[in-house]
Amino acid sequence: MSDFSCGRAAKLLAEIHHEHKLSKKSLRHVKGLLQSIFTHAKRNDVLFGENPIKDAGYPRAAKAANKSHAYTVQEISTMLHTLTGTAKTAVALMYLAALRPGEARGLRWPDYDEDKRILNVQRSIWRKHESGPKTEGSVAPVPVAEALRVILAETQRTSQYILATPSGGPVDLHNLARRVIVPSLTRCKTCHETEAEHAKADHEFERDISLPKWRGFYACRRRIATALADLDSAIAAKSVLRHSNVATTTAHYVKSVDASAIRAMDKVSALFEPHTGRPI
Ligand SMILES: [Zn+2]
Numbered sequence: 001m002s003d004f005s006c007g008r009a010a011k012l013l014a015e016i017h018h019e020h021k022l023s024k025k026s027l028r029h030v031k032g033l034l035q036s037i038f039t040h041a042k043r044n045d046v047l048f049g050e051n052p053i054k055d056a057g058y059p060r061a062a063k064a065a066n067k068s069h070a071y072t073v074q075e076i077s078t079m080l081h082t083l084t085g086t087a088k089t090a091v092a093l094m095y096l097a098a099l100r101p102g103e104a105r106g107l108r109w110p111d112y113d114e115d116k117r118i119l120n121v122q123r124s125i126w127r128k129h130e131s132g133p134k135t136e137g138s139v140a141p142v143p144v145a146e147a148l149r150v151i152l153a154e155t156q157r158t159s160q161y162i163l164a165t166p167s168g169g170p171v172d173l174h175n176l177a178r179r180v181i182v183p184s185l186t187r188c189k190t191c192h193e194t195e196a197e198h199a200k201a202d203h204e205f206e207r208d209i210s211l212p213k214w215r216g217f218y219a220c221r222r223r224i225a226t227a228l229a230d231l232d233s234a235i236a237a238k239s240v241l242r243h244s245n246v247a248t249t250t251a252h253y254v255k256s257v258d259a260s261a262i263r264a265m266d267k268v269s270a271l272f273e274p275h276t277g278r279p280i
Contacts, residue, residue: 001038002047009034009056017059027058070222071095073271075212079185080151082211086171087180089155090163093119094220096148096269101217102126105170107162112152117144125170143261145269173217185211228264 016030034053041047071079076095080088093104102124111120122139123132144152152162159168163176183194189208191201198205 001041004052006052006055009053013056014059017061024058031056069215069219071212071215071219072223073227076220076223078212083181083184086163087176087184089151090171090173090176090217091220092148092151093163094217095224096145096265097142098221098224099142100124100221101173105163105173106130108160109157109162112162117149118142119144143265145265147269177214182214185214187211224268227268
């Protein structure tokens with residue numbers, strides 16, 4: 001640890017940026033974490049002299065974070081109507097249950113309590129790494145809206161995972177978006193065929209712009225926060241999104257928040273006709 005130079009720290013940040021394409025803001029968090037590790041080392045006499053992280057610069061290529069996009073209710077509705085199978089369930093879980101992509105991948109059927117209308121979010125999968133809750137108490141229950149209940153009832157239980165590949169493993173969301181979602185949302189304005197099936201048509205392919213442009217799974221979670229806050233309350237939104245400031249409140253408070261979260265989810269859910277996902 002005492003050999004770790006400022007130059008090496010800068011190189012490490014550049015490597016992290018190169019591999020994970022992090023924004024400047026995320027790199028700041030990484031640097032902050034590294035700096036506190038070395039501060040801890042100094043305080044415990046493991047390291048003497050300057051904290052090598054302090055003056056390490058950021059790679060020039062790191063950009064400010066992209067302006068985040070959130071789908072409109074109409075766009076989500078069109079997506080749920082257009083998509084089928086795992087792709088539809090994935091969008092529904094990340095919009096109607098506001099799950100993070102890794103949490104949706106980690107979800108297993110036993111985590112779904114149909115009677116209580118709850119999803120117990122207790123693990124997350126990043127690439128091939130699965131992480132579980134640190135304590136029993138960190139298992140977060142998420143209310144299941146009526147529209148999501150209907151979609152889950154239609155989802156085939158072919159694996160322990162709710163979002164599963166044909167071989168039964170957790171789905172790769174990047175592949176799902178690239179191979180299924182984007183092609184399904186890219187259709188001809190005239191004949192509604194997908195681009196791949198369009199080759200034999202007697203006219204030019206022209207993209208139907210009434211279908212939403214895919215902007216990633218996080219945009220689903222972002223949108224539900226706004227919809228919940230608009231239709232019900234900010235507290236309901238915080239509760240559904242499982243933000244820490246609500247998680248740390250007293251049990252009684254959390255109970256009343258949970259009731260408001262279910263009520264808010266049902267208001268959002270009521271915007272959708274359960275079977276087709278069309279707005280009413
Ligand atoms: Zn066509």
